[in-house]
Amino acid sequence: MLSIQEVKKQTGVTVRTLRYYDQIGLLLPADKTQGGHRLYGEKEMIKLQEIQFLKSLGFSLSEIKEMLSDERDWKECLQGQLAYVINEKLKLEQIEQILQGLLNSMAIDGKIDLLEVQRLIQLYTKDPQSRETYRNQIFNKSEMELLKLLPNVNRADPDTLEWVSLLAQLKKHMHKGEGAPQVQQIIRRMFEKQEEAFGDNDEFLDKLWNVRKSPEKSKKAGFYPIEPEVLDFLEGASDIYLRNIKKGKGDSG
Incomplete structure (x- = not known):
């Protein structure tokens, strides 16, 4: 004893x-x-x-x-506990995604407010089924696969972090104008990354941009919210970049 x-x-x-x-x-x-x-x-x-x-x-x-x-019954108890642990794991993963998304948002905007926090939480906790249903109404099967290549702001992979950095730099230099060298350098890298991921899938990219330009459509599709003025600036700077590329090819010919 x-x-x-x-x-x-x-x-x-x-x-x-x-x-x-x-x-x-x-x-x-x-x-x-x-x-x-x-x-x-x-x-x-x-x-x-x-x-x-x-x-x-x-x-x-x-x-x-x-x-x-x-x-x-031990089997019943263990199965119940396993289900509980899996559910808690999913909750923690969701919290992790929200925190990473908020950190990336701060990297883009340099700050964050309570309204932004609420908006991002609503985005990340949105029913994935309704998001997928809406996307399927716009994109075909092969394009749905391409959507998986988009940067995901609630992740910390190198590709997403580079896109976050590029968007943050773009916003930082917006006051210099769409044709500013710093802005055009950022746009060039964005086009390079776009080419690396999607190649010449112009039809898909047009659909994607159409959704991205609409705050309502973008929200339904579960895309990270970007201010309309930033999207307008991005579009204008991209037009200048493409014209310069076309002009350069014409001059060289």
Whole structure:
């Protein structure tokens, strides 16, 4: 038989916890000394290990007590706990995406306010089924696959982070005008990345831009919200870039 102090040394479970387990009927001592001190045998030590194991899986003490009393089916309990953990994991992943999206938004705008936070949370928690249904109304099957190549503001992959940086730089230099060298350099890199991802899928890109230019359509499609004035500036700067490219080709010919 082991005293409560010896159990503490072997398992790391505190005396206070062992006494509490006794009080709630979760782990009763095998016996007591004449002085009333608790004693634990091999059976109790095995049960204590089971309690610690089930606690590590997230079960509450009341659930553990019920499971160890053979009143519940272990398979059912484990399946229920697995479903709970999966659900919590999905919630944490959603929170992670929201936090990453907010960080990327701050990188783009240099600041963030409560209205922006609320708008982004609504975007990231939007029912994915309704978003996919709306996208399917606009894009065909092959174009839906291309949508997966778009940067996702709630991720931290290198491609997304570069797009975030380019958009932030563009907004920073907007006051210099659409034809400013710094702006045109940013536009050039944007076109390079667009070419790398989508090649010459002009029909798809036209559809994408049509959705992006409409705040209502963009919201329904689940796209990151960009201010209309920024999109207008981007469109104007892109037109200048394309004219310069065309002019350069004409001059070289």
